[in-house]
Each structure stands twice: as structure tokens, then as C-alpha cells.
Amino acid sequence: MSKYVYGFGAGKADGDGSMKPLLGGKGANLAEMNKIGLPVPAGFTITTEVCTYYYDHERTYPPELKAEVAAAIKKVEETMGAKFGDDKNPLLLSCRSGSRESMPGMMDTVLNIGLNDTTVAALIKQSGNEHFAWDSYRRLIQMYGDVVLGLKPESKNDPDHFEEILDHVREKAGAEHEKDLSVAALKDIVVQFKEVIKKHAKQEFPSDPMEQLWGCVGAVFGSWMNDRALVYRRQYGIPHNWGTAVNVQAMVFGNLGDDCATGVGLTRNCSVGTPGFCGDYLINAQGEDVVAGTRTPLRVEETFGKDMPESFKQLTEIGKKLESHFKEVQDIEFTVQKGKVWMLQTRNAKRTGFAAVRIAVDLVNEGLIDEKTALQKRRIPADDLNQLLQPIFDPAGKKKAQAENRVLAKGINAGPGAATGQIVFHASDAEELWNKNNDVQLVLVRKETSPEDLRGMKVAKGILTAFGGASSHAALVSRQMGKTCVCGCSALNIDYEKGTITVGGTTLKEGDWISVDGFTGEVFAGKIETKPSEVMEVLLGKKKAEDAEMYARYAQLMTWADKYRKLKVRANAEAGDAIAAVALGAEGVGLCRTEHMFFDHLDEIREMIFATKLADREKALAKLLPFQRDDFTHLFKTMGDKPVTIRLLDPPLHEFLSEHHLHDDETLAPKLAKIFGVSVEQVHRRVDELKESNPMLGHRGCRLGIVYPEITAMQARAIIEAAANLKKEGINVHPEIMVPLAGYKAEFENQAKIIRDTAAAVCKEKGVEVEYTVGTMIEIPRAAITAGEIAESAQFFSFGTNDLTQTTLGISRDDYKSFIGDYMEKDIIPSDPFQTIDQPGVGKLMKIGVEGGRGTRKDLKIGICGEHGGDPKSVFFCHEIGLDYVSCSPRRIPIARLAAAQAALDK
Numbered sequence: 001m002s003k004y005v006y007g008f009g010a011g012k013a014d015g016d017g018s019m020k021p022l023l024g025g026k027g028a029n030l031a032e033m034n035k036i037g038l039p040v041p042a043g044f045t046i047t048t049e050v051c052t053y054y055y056d057h058e059r060t061y062p063p064e065l066k067a068e069v070a071a072a073i074k075k076v077e078e079t080m081g082a083k084f085g086d087d088k089n090p091l092l093l094s095c096r097s098g099s100r101e102s103m104p105g106m107m108d109t110v111l112n113i114g115l116n117d118t119t120v121a122a123l124i125k126q127s128g129n130e131h132f133a134w135d136s137y138r139r140l141i142q143m144y145g146d147v148v149l150g151l152k153p154e155s156k157n158d159p160d161h162f163e164e165i166l167d168h169v170r171e172k173a174g175a176e177h178e179k180d181l182s183v184a185a186l187k188d189i190v191v192q193f194k195e196v197i198k199k200h201a202k203q204e205f206p207s208d209p210m211e212q213l214w215g216c217v218g219a220v221f222g223s224w225m226n227d228r229a230l231v232y233r234r235q236y237g238i239p240h241n242w243g244t245a246v247n248v249q250a251m252v253f254g255n256l257g258d259d260c261a262t263g264v265g266l267t268r269n270c271s272v273g274t275p276g277f278c279g280d281y282l283i284n285a286q287g288e289d290v291v292a293g294t295r296t297p298l299r300v301e302e303t304f305g306k307d308m309p310e311s312f313k314q315l316t317e318i319g320k321k322l323e324s325h326f327k328e329v330q331d332i333e334f335t336v337q338k339g340k341v342w343m344l345q346t347r348n349a350k351r352t353g354f355a356a357v358r359i360a361v362d363l364v365n366e367g368l369i370d371e372k373t374a375l376q377k378r379r380i381p382a383d384d385l386n387q388l389l390q391p392i393f394d395p396a397g398k399k400k401a402q403a404e405n406r407v408l409a410k411g412i413n414a415g416p417g418a419a420t421g422q423i424v425f426h427a428s429d430a431e432e433l434w435n436k437n438n439d440v441q442l443v444l445v446r447k448e449t450s451p452e453d454l455r456g457m458k459v460a461k462g463i464l465t466a467f468g469g470a471s472s473h474a475a476l477v478s479r480q481m482g483k484t485c486v487c488g489c490s491a492l493n494i495d496y497e498k499g500t501i502t503v504g505g506t507t508l509k510e511g512d513w514i515s516v517d518g519f520t521g522e523v524f525a526g527k528i529e530t531k532p533s534e535v536m537e538v539l540l541g542k543k544k545a546e547d548a549e550m551y552a553r554y555a556q557l558m559t560w561a562d563k564y565r566k567l568k569v570r571a572n573a574e575a576g577d578a579i580a581a582v583a584l585g586a587e588g589v590g591l592c593r594t595e596h597m598f599f600d601h602l603d604e605i606r607e608m609i610f611a612t613k614l615a616d617r618e619k620a621l622a623k624l625l626p627f628q629r630d631d632f633t634h635l636f637k638t639m640g641d642k643p644v645t646i647r648l649l650d651p652p653l654h655e656f657l658s659e660h661h662l663h664d665d666e667t668l669a670p671k672l673a674k675i676f677g678v679s680v681e682q683v684h685r686r687v688d689e690l691k692e693s694n695p696m697l698g699h700r701g702c703r704l705g706i707v708y709p710e711i712t713a714m715q716a717r718a719i720i721e722a723a724a725n726l727k728k729e730g731i732n733v734h735p736e737i738m739v740p741l742a743g744y745k746a747e748f749e750n751q752a753k754i755i756r757d758t759a760a761a762v763c764k765e766k767g768v769e770v771e772y773t774v775g776t777m778i779e780i781p782r783a784a785i786t787a788g789e790i791a792e793s794a795q796f797f798s799f800g801t802n803d804l805t806q807t808t809l810g811i812s813r814d815d816y817k818s819f820i821g822d823y824m825e826k827d828i829i830p831s832d833p834f835q836t837i838d839q840p841g842v843g844k845l846m847k848i849g850v851e852g853g854r855g856t857r858k859d860l861k862i863g864i865c866g867e868h869g870g871d872p873k874s875v876f877f878c879h880e881i882g883l884d885y886v887s888c889s890p891r892r893i894p895i896a897r898l899a900a901a902q903a904a905l906d907k
């Protein structure tokens, strides 16, 4: 048995489907398909360990590898009855990457390895098809030049020597595609391609098949570290040290004639999740023709049954066998050679959030999997639920666009959702525009996309392509990113040079607005307003559940999630958002930021801030009290018997009153001057006094309430009065009053005393007892470290991980955007610490806080209310360290519910 090379073929395999870390996804599944008796061309997999070795040893191989590969080739030769490099019966090989997690299109592939001037002659004889043989040869030289010798253009400005020659020859011959060229033209192309290699790669195209193979193996290993693969791994959190495997496999040909075909397919629709085999195929073509988007393929579900009935039957059977074996929707590559279907790859299919939910729920209902399996995070990444909640086009806006004849064209509905944005043609331009303004709405319009476009696709709201089918690169990557995508919209005439799209008589320029409907494939000129999705409409009571197919599945999934999760999920919400929060499943409010309520009462709060005397401040606070009380009453009523955590005033006061406000509103300074009987200059002076050099570390949080206890007293009064009034109406509410930014027990106790004294006074006045608790945020390291002491007085904790991250890392939450991109690009940190908890640092402090707090008060209720509360990875961590709940923005509640269930089920 070889150490680094695992063979497969003729129903036998050295490896199996469980060996993905070693054999990569493709290699492991090729082995598994062999084992379950599916037709797979023989081949072998060079393990990921060789990749790791390669990078650890200055791009060299383990000494045993050469002999192991030679032995594996021999076995393939025996199985296939052909010989590599033979001048009569040559075996041709393919060489493909295959990492543990699929990284579609990010790494390299070379086909037809083994062809040279001698073997091409043998292939002609053997196949009786001169066109096929020469076309295969020119493809090898082109791929070898691009991939192994690095001639592939890196940017839009670099010349593509091979494509230039192809364009030229096609134009001369009046042919649309290479398949329409004469044999003489193909021979001529081969000669010209060899010259390109000589001129630009400064070497001859190697005629020795073994040299070709080793060149390809090196190129595939090398592609693990190419820029687009690095970007992809960063985006999807795939570790760089996993490495890729290399799969070498006997070629089967889909381009031998009209009884041959090649295709990619899905065992269910992965855009919307509906059952039934679907995919793209091309008759008389080779694999990369389908995915490259250079020819628009045909739909398997529409015409393959008619074109090749026998092969369609084989394919359908294979699809069923794969689904019942893998218990999962499969994404396959196949080739039909003279009527026989060969499987080249199977893997779990990438899908949109819609499809993920529908497929998982349907598979349970079909009895293929159970509900716990349906909830697995690899089946439904919790973040993908977002897509079900994303806006769609406002029907009236869409109707109007239709009535105004703004429908430009229709393509394939590859990524559901609605996107409206300004046209941008190049990924690099999209990225640049987005870097300048993160709110920019862009639609990336390309003839077809390739892995180089990844960065642009990431920042665009939608993707639109002229070529390529539902399995093209654009479709695949958009689905995975959850982007709205319409592809294969062949009516679009895209001119990159002029920066225009022309359809019929309409021309749109770069920067013009365009709208794409990823559900229907329609493309519209101009902007169309968007509105809530079907699921959101049902949740908000605007649509009946029985009219909503997708909602039914969403609801089923959420019931399962709620059954298994341990963490409670609350919302960060004030009165205005609380209704949506409850509809989305909030089990309480984890953070009501009272300062948000002040934004509607700026005059009064400014008066309070401006005051220098206690009496003036109290006068202003008395004006604010009824507003606060009404807001709390409203919030309590919406939340009913669910707990509501209300945080006392937190931000630095000049957020409400600064020079900047005086500058923006010229009437403000005179207004304040009049109220307080001072000059306008004195107003400016006072505002200047409030200015701080480092406000995030300045006079904010409980420091405000300590210096101005009357603010805390007013807020406590408003909360308890609202609760007492409701109690009198028979509504029992559960306020949890939270002190922000405490680091010392004494700070907390100072505030808690004011709260408790005020509450006692209010209860006495009202003649009712209100139950409430007083707790603190843990959002500076000192609080986490001294949590044991603080818990002697605090009745609950809530981790404010926004500030805890800021203060632990010493990185300003408001300024970090300018360098965080570089930090991630240079692999200094794995992810944005303000989105995903930095577990070794901030997470460690949280653990200390939990242990300290519960060491003092065994049943201490602990939650999190920083932005991380809605981030699936962070939710996992919160589950792990034993928090009671996570609190997040209302939109992320379903995500947190699912992530919490996944955490609970994750062994």
C-alpha cells in the first residue's frame, strides 16, 4: 500500500468517503463512488499530506512519491487497457485539485495530459475523429501554458495570448466556436500555441507525457496558494494548512461526437430547493466548456431526456443512488462517452439559504434524514437564513417597471433575491467603489465571471452575466454567498471597452442603475424599490401562513431548532423594533439602549446636558421623564411577561450636543442661550468644555450616573413607574435594570443604590410592589477579572462585547475599519473581532467573568448583548461557556436560534 497515493477504479478503491482530510473532497468521493458501484474512470489521488510537505520543503516532494505515482499509473493502465504515452493506444489523464472543502474554480485543472505529436496521431486512429484529437491537443497546450507555465492573464489589462489566437482564427474562418473550425485550422492553432509557449514562457511545450504530468501536479499544488484561493479561504474560514490533494484520472471524452456529452448537475434545484434533477450539459464538448460559460449550455431537465434518452435514464438512476447513499443533495460532474455515463465528481451541493431550508426540511419529510441531521450547520449555515428574510422587489415598483417597458431581458434565476444597484463591469472597480463607500449599491455585470471576480462579487448587491448556465461560476459562487444572481442573459451585449450594455435599442452605461430579480431571472433598467420577503411578511402578519410555501418550511425548521437549543435568544430592541423582534422569536429584550429613545427628544436632552446647575438639570430631566415612562410602557406591553433589560444612559454626552450639532443647526445655540439666559459665545464655550479627546474612554457609561445621579434616578423612576402602572392594570412585567461600563464593584453599587432607593420610593408612592433586578454589563476587562466581587451585588451580567473587544484589544470600534482589512489579508487575525468573538483574548475574559460571577452567585443569569450575539460562531462560543442567553438585533434572531440549536447538537 502506498503512503501518499490512493488508487481507485473498476469498483475498488484504497480510500473511501470518510477520508476527506487526507484525500480531499473530490478524491474521497471518487473512492466512495467506486465502492458503491458507480461508473468512475480509474485514477489515483495524491494526498493533502504531500501538499503540506511541498510547502514545508521548498516546493519539493517526499522521496517515495515518484515511485508511488509510477505504480499507480500502471494500475490505471491495466484497468483502462491503455498505456500512458503509448504511440498506439495512448492513455490520457486529467489532473485536478481537490481540497477538503470544495473551493469551486479557485484552483487549477489540466485535461488531456499525455498528448504530443506522436500520441495525437494514435488518438486520431483510435477515435477515428481527427477534429476531436487536434482540439484535445490544442486544449492541453492552452491549459498547460495557462496553468503550469503561468501564462494565464492576471488582470483585465494583461493579454490572453491563446484566446487572441483563437479569436483571430475563428474570425478568419467565420466560426462561432472552435467546434466549427476545420482540422487544418486546429492544426494551425496547435502550431501557434506552441510558439506562444516558446515566446512567452521561454521554453518548449514538453512532449514527454511524464514531464507534462509532473508539471501539472506541481501547478495544482501551487494553485493552493494563488491569490484567489487565499481570498476564498479567508472568506470561508478554511485553514491555509489543510492543503489540497491532486486527483489524476483517466480521461473519458464528451467531445468524441454527437453521442457524447458533458455536464454538471444537481440532484435537486439548489436555487430554490425544489425536487428534481437539474443541470447543464453540452453535446460534443469537454468539461470546462460547461462551467467556463463560453457556450451557453442546455438544461438537463428540459432537453437531455429527448437528446439522449438512454443516458438520461442512467443519470437519473445515478442521482437517486447518490442521494440515498450520501443522504444529501449532490452536485455532480459527468461525461457521456458514446452513450455511457461516467461520473467524474460528486459532492454535497452548495445551495442558497432558501434551498438549504427547503431541502433539509423536505429530506426529513421524505424520511431520508432526521430533524437533528436537518439542523446540522453544514446543511444550513445559520447565517444563510438571512436570505429568507432579505427584501424582495416591491410588487408595485416591479409592475411599474414592467409597464414602463423597462424589462431588458431574462436570464437564468441563479441566486434568489432582489438587487438594485449601479452598473459596474470590473471586480476591481467594484471593490474600489465599495472601499470608498460601504453603502454603495452595485450590480456587477460581466460576460461571465471567473474566480478573479470574487472580490467584486463580494461587495456587489447582485451579479448579472451574459453567458453561463445555472452551474456556471457566477451561479455557484453567488449561491454560496447568498447574492442575487441572474446569469446566462444572452440578450445582453456587453462592451467592456465602451462601458456599456446594449439590449435591443437600450443602452446603459457604467454607473446607471439596473435591477435584477433572482427569482425570475428578469433584468430591468433603472432602480426598483425592495420590500420584505415572504417569510418576513407572514411573520409580521401581512400575509397568511397557508399562502406561503417557504414560510411553512421555515416554521418547521425553527420548531426543531427551538426544541434542541439551550441558549435563550433575546433582542437588542427599543419600543419601535420590539414587535418585529417578538415576531422573529425574541424571548425577551437583552438590551434596550435608552439613549436611542432620547433621539426623539433632543431639545430636552440638550437642555439637560447644557445645564451646569443641579436645579436646571433636574428641570430638564423632569421633562424627559414622561417620554421615557411612555417608551418603557410601550416596550413592556409589547414584551408582556418576557424579561426586558433596560440599560441606563451610556454614550458620551457630546453625542447629543457638540460643535458639530451647533454648526449643523444654526438655531440651536441661540435657542440654548435663550433658555439659560446666556450669550451664544457662552453656549459655544460650554459645548467646548464637553469635548473629549477620547470619548469612548471618557465620561460615559456609569460614570455619567455617578457624576449626575439625578440622571440615573430619573431613568429608574421612569422604569419603575411604567412597571407599577402596568401592574395596577394587571400586567406583570419583568424589568432588569442594567448599569453600563462598570469596572469596579463600587461603581455598580453606587448606581444600584440610586436605582433601589428610587424604586422603593416609587413603589411606596404607587402602593404596589414591582419585581425587578439590578445587574451590570461586563464590558471592560476589569469587570471580567473582578466579576466574583461584582456579583456580590449584581443580580445579573450581560457581556457588552462591543466595548469588551474595544477595551481588550485596545482597538477603537469606530476607527478599526481603516486597517482591519489589511490585518485579515495579512493573516494577522482570522476574522473581524467586532463581528466574531476573539476567543483567545476577549473570549478568555468572558470565561473568567462567567467563572467569577457564578463562583459568587451560583445561579447568576448571564447573557451577551454585543453585536456578537447574532454571529453564529460567537453563539457557539456562548453556548460552550454556559451563557443563559444571547441578545442580538431583531433580524438576526432566527440566525441565533438556529446557531444555538446547532451548538447544542454539535458533539
Ligand code: PEP
Pocket (backbone or CB within 6 Å): 591, 593, 650, 779, 799, 800, 801, 802, 803, 804, 865, 866, 867
Ligand atoms: C457593548 O458594548 O457590547 C454594548 C452592547 O453596548 P454599546 O454597543 O451600546 O456600547
Ligand code: MG
Pocket (backbone or CB within 6 Å): 779, 800, 802, 803
Ligand atoms: Mg457598550
